[in-house]
Amino acid sequence: MNNNNSKIGNLYIISTPIGNYNDISNRAIITFNKVDLILAEDTRKTGLLLKNFNIKNKLYSYYEYNEKKNAKFFLEKIQKGYNIGLVSDSGTPLISDPGYRIIQLCRQQYSNIKIIPIPGACAAILALSASGLATNRFCYEGFLSKKKSKRIKRLNELKFENRTLIIYESKHRLLKCLYDIEKIFGKNRYIVFAKELTKKWENIYGDKITNLIKWIKLDSNRLKGEIVLVIDGYNYKINNKISSKIIQTFLILKQELSIKKAINITSKIYSIKKNILYEFHIKNKC
Ligand code: SAM
Numbered sequence: 001m002n003n004n005n006s007k008i009g010n011l012y013i014i015s016t017p018i019g020n021y022n023d024i025s026n027r028a029i030i031t032f033n034k035v036d037l038i039l040a041e042d043t044r045k046t047g048l049l050l051k052n053f054n055i056k057n058k059l060y061s062y063y064e065y066n067e068k069k070n071a072k073f074f075l076e077k078i079q080k081g082y083n084i085g086l087v088s089d090s091g092t093p094l095i096s097d098p099g100y101r102i103i104q105l106c107r108q109q110y111s112n113i114k115i116i117p118i119p120g121a122c123a124a125i126l127a128l129s130a131s132g133l134a135t136n137r138f139c140y141e142g143f144l145s146k147k148k149s150k151r152i153k154r155l156n157e158l159k160f161e162n163r164t165l166i167i168y169e170s171k172h173r174l175l176k177c178l179y180d181i182e183k184i185f186g187k188n189r190y191i192v193f194a195k196e197l198t199k200k201w202e203n204i205y206g207d208k209i210t211n212l213i214k215w216i217k218l219d220s221n222r223l224k225g226e227i228v229l230v231i232d233g234y235n236y237k238i239n240n241k242i243s244s245k246i247i248q249t250f251l252i253l254k255q256e257l258s259i260k261k262a263i264n265i266t267s268k269i270y271s272i273k274k275n276i277l278y279e280f281h282i283k284n285k286c
Contacts, residue, residue, distance in 0.1 A: 015120025
């Protein structure tokens with residue numbers, strides 16, 4: 001497999017299960033067996049996965065803090081003929097997991113190296129598919145900040161996002177995060193809680209945010225495990241008498257001008273009554 005001197009190797013991005021080993025793909029197993037070495041976020045965790053499938057291969061630690069330093073080193077190895085697999089602790093590498101730097105550097109400076117992604121599970125996509133919320137357009141936010149002020153700022157920026165929103169959250173911050181979402185998005189926004197996907201205690205439940213918080217607090221087990229939140233996008237039709245285009249113009253102007261001026265200009269552009277914009281402003285505390 002190590003094609004020293006002659007050919008350049010490939011860089012494989014190998015997705016792995018998010019909890020249920022039965023979800024491993026045949027291609028992942030074949031690739032784990034054929035590469036010369038595997039870059040793993042946590043060699044112990046990937047070691048257990050490989051052991052389960054009787055795969056023996058060399059594992060090298062590759063995580064966020066040594067990514068920058070090691071990316072070039074491993075890409076040079078691929079240039080020399082090595083085939084390298086990149087894997088994270090679970091799911092699709094790079095999705096809130098290490099790997100971005102090596103793939104970015106590879107595309108920018110080693111364009112002769114082929115990047116081959118091996119598909120598999122991704123908690124965000126799995127939760128979205130089961131959420132019952134719009135799937136034609138969605139946005140992935142990953143983890144919100146651990147800092148309350150930054151989290152609130154980001155949620156305010158996302159308040160009028162009309163695509164379905166996917167958020168990863170740790171069990172330790174779940175309730176704090178839900179209270180912040182409730183405060184900013186309003187009590188009635190529909191949200192789906194997807195916990196322990198593909199595992200024994202898988203639980204997927206959707207309700208208005210206030211009800212969801214009550215439901216979680218009824219059973220402390222609901223605060224355990226890995227969690228994805230899928231949030232319904234802002235619905236302009238239900239919430240307002242005005243179109244999303246008008247609201248977007250108003251929101252942009254409001255960032256630069258006083259509320260009064262933003263309302264005046266928006267009402268002139270779209271020939272819309274000022275009190276409708278004022279009502280929108282008050283209702284949404286934007
Ligand atoms: N790369 C992974 C993927 O493809 O989904 C995500 C890794 S990220 C470090 C870990 C977060 O993903 C968890 O905190 C949780 O929000 C979500 N997650 C991972 N596995 C999950 C599962 N089985 N059920 C629900 N959420 C999961």
